[in-house]
Amino acid sequence: MYSEISLLRGNDSVRLVPFGATVTSWKVDGEEILFLSEKSLKDGKTPIRGGIPLVFPNFGAWELGPHHGFAHTTEWTVEQAPKEESNGDVTVLLSLRDNDYTRSIWSHGFQVLYRVALGKARLRLELSVENNGTDAFEFTALVHPFWRMADVRQCKLSGCHGVAYADKTREFFESREEREYVTVTEWTDNIYKSTEPVHALTGVSAAGRTLKIEKENLPDTVVWNPWAKMAADLPDLGSEEYLNMLCVEPGHVAKPVRLEPSQRFDAACTFAVTA
Known part of the structure; x- marks a missing residue:
């Protein structure tokens, strides 16, 4: 088991673990908002399947690591x-600095600070990346929430209408979102580029609540659900669990961020249960 950090504010709570700086639970009035697979591995090596992991310094497949x-x-x-x-x-503040392991993969000096703030029916995540090395580097970053859904087939996501996106299920085929609301009824893995700064997602939690997602300096949004066929290939996800999860992920992934020595990148996202 991982060591765990708890944040409490009235009937709202957050749990997170230093492994991956992963938020594993967010409850509003005792109701769970995040999805965490019952089959998620806890071996200290495998990413946690659910909650809110962080993606850095590369989104997706990476030839270096x-x-x-x-x-x-x-x-x-x-x-x-x-x-x-x-x-x-x-609030709680965590950090990640370059070390022997990271430099064996990615030979840059950096410091990442991650602040988690629990408000009333609100969760704010603040991320800063500083180049404290001697050479410039580029990176991509993503906040990767797994939202617990009453039934993902009934959800609606605003804020992507008219936005260009790459469909990873069709070899990154470029298209433009024509739907007013994104819905999910099949394997979905879309990288929406330069979305609106605010999304609304319906059908969150067992009670089918509405979630407001606000992004700051995170221009892109990834929407992912593995559906039945892909879920069957994931050993740490139950065969039917995909129906009760959806990833809506604020990030800076379509174009990498470049930092010169001593430069810093700041970003944040705020999630609020509104109904």
Whole structure:
């Protein structure tokens, strides 16, 4: 089992683990908002299947190292223990710095700071990446939430209408989203480029709540569900669990971020249960 950090604010709570800086639970009035597979492995090496992992420094397949980079399979440091802020939010700060392992894959000096803030029916995630090395580097980054869905076939996602996207299920075929609301009734793996800064997702949690997703300096949105055929190929996902999960992922992935020495990249996303 992983060591666990808990944030509590009234009847709302967050649990996260330093392994991958992964948020494993977010409850609003005791109701679970995140999906976590019952078959998720806890071996300290395999990414956690669910919750909110972080993707850095590479989104997708990577010739230098593991799929989606190393941030979600590396132990992070707790820089600041959970504390209550003046506005009532409860926060924790974690960090990841280059080390022998990361430099064996990606030979750059960096520091990533990750602040998790629990508000009332609200979760805010703040990410900063600093180049503290001597050479420039490029990276992609993504916040990868697995949302618990009442029935993914009934959900609707706003904020992608008219947006260009690459369909990974069709070898990155480029298209434009014509639907006012994105719906999911089959294997879906779309990279939407430069989406609206706010999305609304219906059908979240067992009660079918509405989730507001606000993005800051995370221009892109990835929508993923493996559906039955792909789910069958994932050893850490139950055969029917895909019906109760959907990944809607704010990121900076269509174009990499370039940082010169001493430069810093800041981004954030806020999730709020609104109905």
